[in-house]
Amino acid sequence: LAKTTQPISMDSYEGQEVNITCSHNNIATNDYITWYQQFPSQGPRFIIQGYKTKVTNEVASLFIPADRKSSTLSLPRVSLSDTAVYYCLVGGAGSYQLTFGKGTKLSVIP
Amino acid sequence: DVKVTQSSRYLVKRTGEKVFLECVQDMDHENMFWYRQDPGLGLRLIYFSYDVKMKEKGDIPEGYSVSREKKERFSLILESASTNQTSMYLCASMGTPGYEQYFGPGTRLTVT
Numbered sequence: 533l534a535k536t537t538q539p540i541s542m543d544s545y546e547g548q549e550v551n552i553t554c555s556h557n558n559i560a561t562n563d564y565i566t567w568y569q570q571f572p573s574q575g576p577r578f579i580i581q582g583y584k585t586k587v588t589n590e591v592a593s594l595f596i597p598a599d600r601k602s603s604t605l606s607l608p609r610v611s612l613s614d615t616a617v618y619y620c621l622v623g624g625a626g627s628y629q630l631t632f633g634k635g636t637k638l639s640v641i642p
Numbered sequence: 643d644v645k646v647t648q649s650s651r652y653l654v655k656r657t658g659e660k661v662f663l664e665c666v667q668d669m670d671h672e673n674m675f676w677y678r679q680d681p682g683l684g685l686r687l688i689y690f691s692y693d694v695k696m697k698e699k700g701d702i703p704e705g706y707s708v709s710r711e712k713k714e715r716f717s718l719i720l721e722s723a724s725t726n727q728t729s730m731y732l733c734a735s736m737g738t739p740g741y742e743q744y745f746g747p748g749t750r751l752t753v754t
Contacts, residue, residue, distance in 0.1 A: 575732050575745025627740045628673060628692060632685035
């Protein structure tokens with residue numbers, strides 16, 4: 533399983549775009565990149581998943597460069613309710629085991 | 643909407659007690675997971691199951707066992723609870739392997 537490295541914490545003001553970068557230097561050819569969000573006292577919630585280039589949904593965008601050794605989760609115009617821990621995971625299609633790192637604690641400031 | 647429920651949100655047990663944590667999912671998923679989450683350590687996989695009566699060890703299975711008698715239900719068992727098992731326990735289910743996992747709300751277990 534590829535190991536991931538993300539910043540421990542980030543602060544942002546309301547209304548700003550937030551970019552959280554994850555490093556995964558030993559990503560395998562069949563690995564996907566997945567991001568989860570976790571609020572206090574709740575289980576993690578799936579945000580977005582991608583393999584290469586760019587993926588966008590109603591919540592976030594995921595940017596993956598050609599070498600796939602890193603990825604960036606982009607949250608547009610964050611609000612206070614986006615304060616949470618964000619986890620980057622790498623794993624192959626067909627994989628049962630996901631490795632959650634320590635995540636990035638995002639604090640949105642009014 | 644997928645729903646994963648856990649039997650208790652908060653639980654207090656004494657050292658040496660046998661503890662059962664139950665998880666139920668309503669999406670007919672074949673795959674179910676038990677994690678524990680501790681400050682500074684993130685989520686760590688204890689056990690997972692890919693079918694009824696099938697189980698596989700995760701990263702930290704010591705001190706735990708599991709049971710999957712029905713597809714929708716996955717139980718985590720602490721045979722003899724110890725204080726170092728005080729933690730948040732999270733259950734998850736998954737349809738297609740490698741894709742989205744759906745988590746329950748968690749059980750905060752305190753062993754005194």
